Amino acid sequence: TRYDDYFDREILRCGEEDVVADLGAYTGDTFLSYVKNYGDNGYRRYYCYEVAPNSYRALQRTTESYPLVICRHKGAGAGPGMMALDAQSEASASKLSQGELPDAETVEVVALDDDIREPLTLIKMDIEGAEQSALQGCARHIREDRPKLALSVYHNFEDLWKLPRMIEELVPGYRFYLRYHGGTGWPSEITLLALPPVEQ
16 A cells, blocks of 8 residues: 555656556546656656547546647457447446447457557556456567566456466566555455566
8 A cells, every 4th residue: 555556666667768558547547646656757658548438538638738648549459359348337447348238339459569569668457357368469569678567467366377477478587566455345456566577
């Protein structure tokens, strides 16, 4: 509880050269937290991805005065495609439906490797259980750029161990930390922080 979700400043250091991809940017709350922790000039570019239309509009309003923020109304996954968005969901981040829904909207899903060409230094994910798929979609960035990672690992029971294993298979030697920011009723708000290997 000493630090905001994702931004444990004892181990996660960011500055004006950072290029950030925020997957599941919601209404811009994580971006505002980033700025609070690292300053208005604490990044070179900040990409925000959000699928829920209402949240995306709020995200645009939150970030409109920041010229180096790029908002994209897209989801992140293993590759390009479309998915159905449950328009009835009132959760903090809407669910992507696996089946047919009468009121469903479709949303574009992209691989981060295809959608962002410049090197990334930090990738944050909070995308309601789609983290494994999105991690597959940014494998090139992880191998080539070795970014810092801040990943939610509480949406399903296997992310806690599977996401670190996937990262280790891409680049051996990442250093892993768990941070817990949830309440006492359910083990939510657990973040995996992964720092790239220290060069010898």
